[in-house]
Amino acid sequence: MDLLWVLIIGGLIGWLSGNLIGRDVPGGLAGNIVAGFVGSWLGTELLGNRGPVVGGFYIVPSIVGAIVALLIFFAIARGDGCRRR
Numbered sequence: 001m002d003l004l005w006v007l008i009i010g011g012l013i014g015w016l017s018g019n020l021i022g023r024d025v026p027g028g029l030a031g032n033i034v035a036g037f038v039g040s041w042l043g044t045e046l047l048g049n050r051g052p053v054v055g056g057f058y059i060v061p062s063i064v065g066a067i068v069a070l071l072i073f074f075a076i077a078r079g080d081g082c083r084r085r
Contacts, residue, residue, distance in 0.1 A: 039066020
């Protein structure tokens with residue numbers, strides 16, 4: 001039951017982060033869960049353990065970290081900055 005709760009919260013964090021930046025997370029539900037987990041890790045590394053905890057995720061750092069991770073992903077995925085012709 002705990003694993004299901006963690007997957008749901010991770011998916012919600014990824015979905016909310018994608019909506020806040022106005023882009024869909026690639027990969028659907030699995031992409032949202034991965035964005036939530038990566039964002040949680042990155043956010044707690046950058047901001048520490050602050051704010052309310054739901055399902056083992058610090059909500060505010062997780063959302064901020066997921067936004068940063070998605071922005072980095074979309075910048076890399078666009079790829080026009082490093083491409084040579």
